[in-house]
Amino acid sequence: MNALQLCLAFSSLLFAVGLAGALARSNAIIVLLGLELMLNAANINFIAFWRFSPSSAPATGVIFVLFSIAVAAAEAAVGMALVIAIYRHQKTIRLPDATDLKG
Amino acid sequence: MNPASHLWVIPALPLLAAALGALTPRGGRRLAAGAAIAAMAGALIASCFALHAALAAPAAHLTCNFEWFRLGGGAVRLGWLLDPLNGLMCVMVSLVSLLIFIFSLGYMDEDENFTRFFCFLALFAAAMLGVVVSNSLLLLFVSWELVGLSSYLLIGFWFHKPSAAAAAKKAFIVTRIGDLGFFIGLVWLYDSTGSLLLYDGGRGILEAHALAGLAAPALAGGLAASTAIGLLIFCGAAGKSGQFPLHVWLPDAMEGPTPVSALIHAATMVAAGVFLMARVFPLMAADQALASAPLHALTVVAGIGAVTALMGAAIAVAQDDLKKVLAFSTVSQLGYMMLAVGVGSWVAAIFHLLTHAFFKALLFLGAGSVIHATHHEQDIRRLGGLGGRMRVTFATFAVGMMALAGVPFVFSGFWSKESILHAAMEWEVSRLPLWAGLAGVVLTAYYMTRLTFEVFAGRPRSHAAEQARESPAVITVPLLVLAAGAILLGFLGTPAWPWLQSQLTGAAVPSGPLIESPVLTAVSVILVALGLGAGWYLYGRRPRSDAGAADPVAAAFPAVFAFLAARMKLDELYALTVGRLSSALSWLADFLDRRVWDGAIRLLARLGELAGLMNGEADRDGLNAGFDAVSEGFRRAGRAYSRAQSGDAQGYLRALAVGFVVLVVLVLMGCSR
Numbered sequence: 209m210n211a212l213q214l215c216l217a218f219s220s221l222l223f224a225v226g227l228a229g230a231l232a233r234s235n236a237i238i239v240l241l242g243l244e245l246m247l248n249a250a251n252i253n254f255i256a257f258w259r260f261s262p263s264s265a266p267a268t269g270v271i272f273v274l275f276s277i278a279v280a281a282a283e284a285a286v287g288m289a290l291v292i293a294i295y296r297h298q299k300t301i302r303l304p305d306a307t308d309l310k311g
Numbered sequence: 312m313n314p315a316s317h318l319w320v321i322p323a324l325p326l327l328a329a330a331l332g333a334l335t336p337r338g339g340r341r342l343a344a345g346a347a348i349a350a351m352a353g354a355l356i357a358s359c360f361a362l363h364a365a366l367a368a369p370a371a372h373l374t375c376n377f378e379w380f381r382l383g384g385g386a387v388r389l390g391w392l393l394d395p396l397n398g399l400m401c402v403m404v405s406l407v408s409l410l411i412f413i414f415s416l417g418y419m420d421e422d423e424n425f426t427r428f429f430c431f432l433a434l435f436a437a438a439m440l441g442v443v444v445s446n447s448l449l450l451l452f453v454s455w456e457l458v459g460l461s462s463y464l465l466i467g468f469w470f471h472k473p474s475a476a477a478a479a480k481k482a483f484i485v486t487r488i489g490d491l492g493f494f495i496g497l498v499w500l501y502d503s504t505g506s507l508l509l510y511d512g513g514r515g516i517l518e519a520h521a522l523a524g525l526a527a528p529a530l531a532g533g534l535a536a537s538t539a540i541g542l543l544i545f546c547g548a549a550g551k552s553g554q555f556p557l558h559v560w561l562p563d564a565m566e567g568p569t570p571v572s573a574l575i576h577a578a579t580m581v582a583a584g585v586f587l588m589a590r591v592f593p594l595m596a597a598d599q600a601l602a603s604a605p606l607h608a609l610t611v612v613a614g615i616g617a618v619t620a621l622m623g624a625a626i627a628v629a630q631d632d633l634k635k636v637l638a639f640s641t642v643s644q645l646g647y648m649m650l651a652v653g654v655g656s657w658v659a660a661i662f663h664l665l666t667h668a669f670f671k672a673l674l675f676l677g678a679g680s681v682i683h684a685t686h687h688e689q690d691i692r693r694l695g696g697l698g699g700r701m702r703v704t705f706a707t708f709a710v711g712m713m714a715l716a717g718v719p720f721v722f723s724g725f726w727s728k729e730s731i732l733h734a735a736m737e738w739e740v741s742r743l744p745l746w747a748g749l750a751g752v753v754l755t756a757y758y759m760t761r762l763t764f765e766v767f768a769g770r771p772r773s774h775a776a777e778q779a780r781e782s783p784a785v786i787t788v789p790l791l792v793l794a795a796g797a798i799l800l801g802f803l804g805t806p807a808w809p810w811l812q813s814q815l816t817g818a819a820v821p822s823g824p825l826i827e828s829p830v831l832t833a834v835s836v837i838l839v840a841l842g843l844g845a846g847w848y849l850y851g852r853r854p855r856s857d858a859g860a861a862d863p864v865a866a867a868f869p870a871v872f873a874f875l876a877a878r879m880k881l882d883e884l885y886a887l888t889v890g891r892l893s894s895a896l897s898w899l900a901d902f903l904d905r906r907v908w909d910g911a912i913r914l915l916a917r918l919g920e921l922a923g924l925m926n927g928e929a930d931r932d933g934l935n936a937g938f939d940a941v942s943e944g945f946r947r948a949g950r951a952y953s954r955a956q957s958g959d960a961q962g963y964l965r966a967l968a969v970g971f972v973v974l975v976v977l978v979l980m981g982c983s984r
Contacts, residue, residue, distance in 0.1 A: 231965055239961065303960050310958025 215256035223249035236291045236301040240284065247280045314364035316375040318391040318444045321357045321401055322454075324350040325408075326437035332430030343426040347433040348412050354440060355405040362398035369395045370817030372510040374446050390508055392446030395814040396661065400443045400586055403665050404579050406796075407672050408436045410789040414676050415570040417785035418683055422568075428468060432574070435461035439579050443586065448497055448507040448516070451587070455493075455547070458583060459486050462575050466567040478563035485560040489550020496543030500525075503536055509590070517593045526597040533604055537597040541608035544591060545615075552584025552645045555619040559882055561642055565634040569682055572634055573675030581641060582664045585648040588612065589657040596655065610740055613653025617747035619646030622879065624754035628761070629864070629875035633678050633689045636762050640715060641671060643751055647731050650744050656734035658815045662804045663727035665811075669800055670714035670724055673793035677708035680782045680790065681766060685775040691765040694776050695855065698767035701781045705767050707790040712763050714797040716756040716843065719836050723801030728752065730804065732835060733827050753838040753845075760846025769854025 209217070226245030233239055251273045258269020295301050328350035332343040365373070376390030412432060419428050438461055441454030467479030501507055504521045506514060513520060525537035548554070553561035564576045575581070588595065595608050623643030630636045644667050651660035682689055684701060698705045714724035732752075735745040771777040781787070804811035807825040826832050849863045865872040874880065 227968055231961060231968065234961070239964075306960065307958030310953075310956050 212256055212260040215252060215260075219249040219252040219256070222246075222252065234302045234304050236294065236303050236306070237288075239303060240287045240291070243287075244280065244284065247276065251276055313373060313375055314361060315373040315391045315393040315446075317357075318361060318375065318393055321354050321361065321405070321444055322437045322440040324353045324357070324437075325433045325440065329430050329433035329437055332426060332433055335426050335430075337424070337426055340425045343429040344412075344416060347429040347436075348409065348416075350433060351405055351409040351412055351436060354436070355402070355409055358398070358401035358405045361393055362395070362402050365393050365395045365398035366814060369814045374508075374510050374512075376446060376508055376511060385505065387449065388447065388506070388508055388511075389450045390446035390511075391444050392509060393444070395817070396586075396589060397443045399661070399665065399811075399815075401440060403668050404436070404439050404443060407579060407668055407793075408432075408439075408574060410792055411570050411574045411672065411676065414573075414679065414786055414789045415568075417783055418570055418679055419568060424468070428465075428568070431461055431464045431468070432570075435465060435575060435580070439583065442583050446509050446511075448500070448509065448591075451590075452490075452493065452497060455551070455583065455587075456490065458580055459483065459490070459551070462486075462564070462580055465571040465575060466564045468567055468571065472566065475566040478560075478566040482560040482564050485557055486550040489546045489548070489557050491546070492543045493547025493550075496540045496546070499536070499543065500540050503540075517591065522593060522597045525594070526601055533601075534606065535598040535601050535604055537594055538604060538606060538608045541591070541595045541598070542611060545588065545595075545608065545612055548584030548587045549615060549649075550584070551587075552581050552649065553619075553642045554584070554615050554645065554649055555622055556881070558619060558623070558642045559878075559885065562635050562638040562878065565632070565638050569634065569675060569679030572638070573672045573679065576638065576641060579668065581645055582648075582668060585645065585652065585660055585664050588649065588652040589661050592652065592657045595652070599655075609653050609655060611653075613650055613738070613740075613744050616646045616649030616651070616653050617744040619643065620650055620751045621646070621747040621754075624751040624758065626875050626878050627758045628754060629872050631690055631692055631862075631876070633681065633691050633694070633762070633766065634675075636691070636758060637671070637674055637678060640755065640758065643755065644671070644715070647728065647748065647751065650748060651731040651734055654734050654738040654744060656731070658812050659727070659730040659734045661815060662811055663731055666714070666723035666727040666797070666800050669793055669796035670711045670722075673707060673711035673790060673797050674715065676786070676790055676793065677704050677711060680704040680786050681708075681779075683782055683786065684779040685773075686778075688773060688775040691762065692855065692860075693773040694766045694771075695769040696767070696771040696776060697779055700779050703781060703787045703790065707787075707794040708767070709763060710794040710797055712759045714801075716759045717752060717835065717839050718843075719832075719839065721798060723797055723799070726801035726805050729827075729832060729835065730806075732831060736828065736831055749835065749838060752835055753842040756839045756842025757846045760843050761850045764846065764850040764854060768851060769856075772855065772857050 223246050226242045226247075226249060229242030229245065230239050231242075233242070254269045254272045254276070258272075291301055294306050298305060325347070328346040331346045335343045371394070373393040374390050376388050379387045379389045381387075412429070415428065415432065419425055422428065435458065438454050438457035442451055442458060445451045445454060463479050463483040466482050467476050469475045470479070497507060500516060503525060504516050506516055506521070508515045509517045511518070515521065516525075522537070525540065526535045529536045530539060550557045561576055561581065565572050567575075595612070598604055598607050599609065601607075620643050623639045623641075623646055627636050627639035627643065630639060644663070648660040648663050648667070651657070651663060680701065681694065681697060681704060684697075684704075685694065688694060710722070714722040717725045717728045719725050732745065732748050735748050736742075738744065771779075802808070805825060806823045806827045808822055809820040812820040862872065865876075877883070
């Protein structure tokens, strides 16, 4: 296994851990943590493909990742705000209980 | 350098102070009053410079014209004008205003809306100065209306009193009637000359070329256009200057605070009409050359002035309110000024305007000092005995009273009144204005004597009068300055040294003997003595003992006195004629609106309703069935899909993950094939 494959394996693992956390846990904050892990797995892929590609254009991967982190931060802020709003409303942050938006 | 190009500074200073006052919160009393007084002092200094520049070339009309905007082919131009007439007016207006502003510091001290008061005062002064310095009738009209607005605001300053609110409304509406005529006159003038500039290097409306065109007998009956335009402009002047029959607002305007009465309804604003007449005098007099014309504009002016002078004086005889007496005396004196313009001597009118401004402001401020000291007691029957308690007020009031009455030789009112009577005597058309003027002289002396004795002589006839103390210096100092003016100003225009006349006409007037026509002067001096004597005999010899005692004249001629006290029933007459007519018209309009037009509209509405009803039937039974079936289908489909929306966020995520895995498997299978 070369370095790129190792990186990809690591990021897949990370993604799987994140997905498992997001699907299996009922606490909204843990679900958000899982989402963050999945995002970071994608970020590692960006870096790895940029680093090991034959004709690496200057810093494209890094810039992509910076964007992605900024978007993730914004999304986390919104997510946390939603969690707090839900908590104020229902006095719980268990996701299975937050089904007000069902059709 | 043209001094007229800086003339805008004079109205701009108080305007700025007014803007500052408007932005100052209610607590900023010092700021608002200080700004107004400083601006007025600045305007006074600027006016003095302007007067100095104007006197250097009295015959030249220095102008500074500029384009306001361009509409179609023509441009609307405005401008500033500087000559001795408005130089003198500027100095007078700003000096009297300054003194009254200072007086107001003391008089309005306890009023909670002190800041607003000074804002309005400054706005008024700006508007009045704007009237004076403009070289365009349009700009003059704009300032004129601003004067009307600030007058409305100041009369209604105590708007929580219903009488003050009504008086403000009355003043506004009555002067608007006159202003409508003024405006029509302006439109007509613009239509026939293409300009509203007074002086414009040969093209202005007061210059020979335009006047020659206007004075031609163009209308039916051989009337000149200038006659009609002049009379329309006179409508505006009559409204603003309280001439019969539009004088009814002026006495009611005394509902405003006393400094306002002094400033607006005695000294300056009401003089604006007379000033306007003097300003456009060449236009007013243009038809004089037209011997065949059935009517000359100035004849009407003289007639109205004579009627007003006599009527105002007669009504003043029977008023019991301190300020109402002064108000009617203002009406009467403005009548004198109009009379002077009408008989062709606008110079005498301006002379009287200047002296009157000083002594009438003095009288009003003296009345204000009395009212301030007696906690708003204005009924002269309940005053009395104030001469010993308020010595400065009494002395200055007496100066003003003698100036107004025309006590000979020392007081300014004598000289200006003499010049008016002299001009009336030399008028060839009719002697009636002279008789009216002479009758007014005796009445003026009489009612002023009555007023002075009632207020200052005898013993106090109410608790408020007993408690009266002399007012503070902020009130008495302006009185002293005005009293000095009321005496000294007369010497600017005596026949022996006609400085004022020479400067105003721009040509040297030869100095004559001190008494131009001894017979006339003797008669008027005798009449003044008669009036003073009658006043003393009836009111001074045995002063009124208590507030309830009957007036000696009312006891002798109850019907006449009651008729005069009710202001010759003119308000009632207007209510019966104009008021009734307007009520009838509005009733008719209401009837038409309610019954006729409303009925037609209701009929239309019924028809529409019927059509709608039929349409609705067709809709319900025909179209609806089809739409209902389709909608039911949509509803069912929606219900089926909404089952997938469980609201469980993790369920969605799970579906997403499964979908993703399926996608990956498909892609991998595609690759391996």
